[in-house]
Amino acid sequence: MSTLLKIEFIIAEELADEAGVFIVSKVPHGWEETPIEGGRKITLYLEDHPLGMEVVKEFQARFPDGDVTYGEEEPEDWAMAWKDFFVPVNCGESFKIFPPWLSDDDDTTTKHITIEPKMAFGTGHHPTTSLCLATIGDLAKSEVILPGQTFLDLGTGSGILGIGLSMLGLTGVALDIDPLAVSCAVENAGINDVAECMELAVGSIDCLADDVEFDLVVANILSGPLIEMASDILARIKPGGSLVLSGILVDKQSDAVADAYEKRGIGQPQRFTEGEWVCLTWDNIGS
Missing domain, CATH: 3.40.50.150 (Vaccinia Virus protein VP39)
Structure with a gap:
């Protein structure tokens, strides 16, 4: 079973809605938003790794002050992540x-x-x-x-x-x-x-x-x-x-x-x- 690409965006609160609009235009499914001090952490999972890396690049260009991390994740871990916040x-x-x-x-x-x-x-x-x-x-x-x-x-x-x-x-x-x-x-x-x-x-x-x-x-x-x-x-x-x-x-x-x-x-x-x-x-x- 192929791994998933886990991407986490850290964005200032005043830009969070704009970031959400950006993501919904790029990604055909839901994601997790977690409040953090001064902003939000947005976590999403993609099977399509090239698409994920393209989203990362576009996010970094549009929100240069935001932080982005990414890495591979087993599908079972992704499924369990839903249970933590759904x-x-x-x-x-x-x-x-x-x-x-x-x-x-x-x-x-x-x-x-x-x-x-x-x-x-x-x-x-x-x-x-x-x-x-x-x-x-x-x-x-x-x-x-x-x-x-x-x-x-x-x-x-x-x-x-x-x-x-x-x-x-x-x-x-x-x-x-x-x-x-x-x-x-x-x-x-x-x-x-x-x-x-x-x-x-x-x-x-x-x-x-x-x-x-x-x-x-x-x-x-x-x-x-x-x-x-x-x-x-x-x-x-x-x-x-x-x-x-x-x-x-x-x-x-x-x-x-x-x-x-x-x-x-x-x-x-x-x-x-x-x-x-x-x-x-x-x-x-x-x-």
Whole structure:
């Protein structure tokens, strides 16, 4: 079994948010942040060592006053590291995320999603994931999305959004260009007993048959691809359907993404925010 590259960044507190934005644009999964005196330590693990070294070089160039250390780590050590800091995550009023070794059977007010923390982005800890799940829960409560409808989860990562939608009674397709992410999502779908509700595959939106449409499309990816794929994404939404986009910074990216879709005739979105991140939603599209 190949070793992992463990990278630790030490960054001043006033630059920590900027560093987080930088890392989320480079690394397709979660990481650990530990408060230290005067700043934070950010720890991440990568199977792709060349990618890791490229991230190290770019980090050093962008944050010359920060410290970086790296070295090889056995996969078992990486897995144990998650257990040291993974705690349950509340995602709005509808969902709560747990790792397999924790549970809260006394909490019957939320739907529990079990996620095996691995090398795929989407444990629920990152605001873009928790915000997306919270938004989906709100849309279900307001009956914008309904049981029996179909969904496309584009950039599924660990499968967490598709799993949440399946628990709400929808069925659909979940895609990711990373085979490792899809393997992780398949495992998580099985753990949560929704494997029959989700068809998982490696690929992007262009791998779908031309005539396939969905009641709901969700995409928690980066703003650049969301803008580039605007026409392709909208072509996959049934008349009267809904769209949920996340992975978008409030100040720097939200207007550009919203405008890219508005100019294609669907108007301005509703905006749900958490910290510096925003989730954009449209409903009743094209009806």
